[in-house]
Structures are given as C-alpha cells and as structure tokens.
Amino acid sequence: MTTPQAPAPNVLGIVHIAIAVSDLPHQIGFWQQVLGFTLDGTAEVGGSLPEDETGVPGLRSRIAQLTRDGLSVELYQPTAPESRQTYRPTPADIGSWHLALRVTDLDELVRVSGEWGWRVRGRVAVVEEGPGPIGARLVYLTNADGTILEFVELPSR
Template sequence: MTQPQKSPVLRTIHTGLTVSSLDHAIAFWCGVMGFELSARKNLGAGPANENIVGVVGADIEIALVTAPGGHQIELLEYKGPVDRKVYQPRSCDVGSAHLTFAVSDLDLMLKQVETAGWMRLGIPQTTPTGTRVIYVRGPEGHTIEFMQLAVAPTPAEAT
C-alpha cells in the first residue's frame, strides 16, 4: 500500500454558490436556513477578478453567510459578463455538487424550503442506522441534502 502524499491543504474556508440575485439568495439563506449575513461587498470588474475566476468580463458582488456551526457560504452575483447561463444539472450529471446539512426536524425544514420555492427530489428515506435523508433543489439548480441524524438511545432506552 502506498503512503498518502502530504497535502498543503490546511482547512475549508467556504463554499461558493453563484446566484442570480444576492438579495433573493440572502433572503433564503438567512431567512429560511437561519444563517447570519457576515459580509457583503462589490468586488467589481477588472483583470484581477477575471484571472481569479477565469471569466473575461467578470463583475462580481458577493455576500458571505455563516451557518450554525460556523461554515460559510459565499454567494456570488455576477453582474457581467452578460452571456452568463443558469446551470441546472441533475444529481447524476458530472459537475453537479450538493451541500449537506444536519437538521433537527426534517419535516419542518422541508416545509420551510418548499415555501421558499425549493422542491424535493424524492421522498425522505430512512437509512438502516435511522438517519432520515432527502435532496432538495432550488429554483436556480443548487442542491441541498438534509439529514436528520438518528439519535442513539440512552442505555435505559435500549433495554
């Protein structure tokens, strides 16, 4: 067996999601998901942003929202270029990605995200360990997995 190569990766900083409207995205992530708006700023256009993201004409405004537990989501609204597209892959399509969140009440979470225009991709399933799981997809194609983790019984409950 070969030894794994030492990686220079230190930690996760954030997960980035490109959105059509920062205002709508902030309303969902803060109002529905319970995240906190940490920062919002206009990065503008120019060669620095073009070189970072690999898009000629990139003109970007961002917001950072922080999840309970501390993980940050960077929401990016590209004001340019004008020929941007909405990418809506299926879960099986190469390049598709999803975020996973543990929730205390899966049914309540589903009700809240469905009210906000997101849709279930199936019916919640219970794993052999008792965890309830489902994917939901937003109007712009982002996919979230929700997991209501099984609670291990206390020794008194197990008997």
C-alpha cells in the same frame, strides 16, 4: 492514482463554499431565516482580480459572505458578462455537487424551504444499512438556480 498515507501538508482547510445565484437578496434571506446563517457582509467585485482568478473576461458579481458553525458560504450573483449560463445538473451528472446540512425536524424544514422556492428532488429516504447512520432521514432539495442541498436528520438516540 495513489492513496495518500497522511493528510496533504499543503492543504490547511476549507476557506468557503461558493454558490452562484440569480437573486442574491432572496437567497441571503433564505440562508439567514431558514438555515440560520449570519450575514458577514456584501460587496460588488469586478475588474482584474476576478477576471485573473477565474479566466472570465468582464466578470462582475455581487457577493455576500455568510457563516454558521465555522462554515463560510459565499453567495454570488454574476452581473456580467451577458454570456453567462444557468447550470441545472441532476445528482447523477458529472460535475454536480451538493451541500449536506445536519438538521432537526426535517419535515418542517422541507415545508419552510418550499415557501422560499425549494422543492424536494425525489422523496425523503431512510438509511437502512451502512456506511451511513442507520435510521437517518435524508432528502435532496433544489431551487430554480439548480443549487442542491441535502438535509440529514440523524436518528434520536
């Protein structure tokens, strides 16, 4: 594998991050009320487009598009096929991912997130050496769907 010397000319940017959820209305509420995202719209999709794109026969989903500060998040609740599974990786599992959000008042945000079913995976950690920002407070949260969020509270200057 080689390290590119310049940005890939064919990649223009990130369109969205998509997260499969089991309860779309509940997650829309959390992302709006706790994380401050704006709901741009909802839809139900199925048929050849999602089947062709994903290679999953019979795929149907309810979707919601939310944005904040230029970041677009698509929450989707698969409704078919029946054979779908729930994937609950740990941060050490290959294929796991998380979304890191810069926050203020990390402790209060953790408390409020708990009211929405999110729990702390480990504990709040403090960056004591680089490459991260020294003094930053970090915490991983997860929900019943297995989604992982990281809250990052930068030190005050």
